[in-house]
Amino acid sequence: MVTKADFLKYAADQAIDEAHRQNLEPAAIKILIAEAQTIIEDIFLSIHWATQQEDATYSKEALSAWNHRSLDEREADWRYLSFTQDLEHAVERYLQTPWLHCSILDWLIIDILIYKDYLTMLDTIRGRTMPLSRYQSKKSGKTTFRVLAELWRTGLFILKIAAWFTIFAAVSPVSPAGPLLWIALTIGWLGRKWVIWKKNNAILKRMFAIYTIFNPAHQDWRKLWEELKQSQKLGALWDNLVYQLVEKKMKSV
Helix, strand or coil, rough: CEEHHHHHHHHHHHHHHHHHHCCCHHHHHHHHHHHHHHHHHHHHHCCEEECCCCCCCCCEEEEEEEEEHHHHHHHHHHHEEEECCCCHHHHHHHHHHHHHHHHHHHHHHHHHHHHHHHHHHHHHHHHHHHHHHHHHHHHCCCHHHHHHHHHHHHHHHHHHHHHHHHHHHHCCCCHHHHHHHHHHHHHHHHHHHHHHHHHCCCCCHHHHHHHHHCCCCCCCHHHHHHHHHHHHHHHHCHHHEEEEHHHHHHHHH
């Protein structure tokens, strides 16, 4: 885990190096350092972690550190980690300030952007494919809510089974076309759900795999570009800023 203070120091070092290249006066150096550090400040201020209070409400606090995430952190991050529009504004300013670029800051930004897009895709898929009660209970993380939602889904399942028996009991055994048609429709519906699940699962796996290949010590921008394009064909959605940063870094190599 690297703290915001560490990244602020990296930004200040980059600003000082640029100031020396330009032979700036001390007052101008301070302005350049402030410009660099403001970008880093805004990046961290745009990332929030929600904490549940005693009255069941949530309060959000900006992060003061960032670490490369693992799958074990995904569920908690999906529930409690959020990003504001200010992140994109800060990254745009970073892209327009080439003298600020260095490997550790490049990693910070690409790591945050890719993980943000992964969580967004995860939320989109779950919102579209899960029943509303299940999505809300899973998103809330509250035990009581999840238990009630499970009871509701169990009740619906029992009703579906009862509907099956009712339909079969109402159909004449002389004409089995009705039950066979019902079975065919059910199998078709389940098959369609499986195909959608398989596609969505492939997208999420590919997106997280891309997230894991990039690190500060080994930054292969061309490989990252190729992986982004391949995942896009599967249906992955990436922020345009990701492409802009990767393309800019490929040209500078």
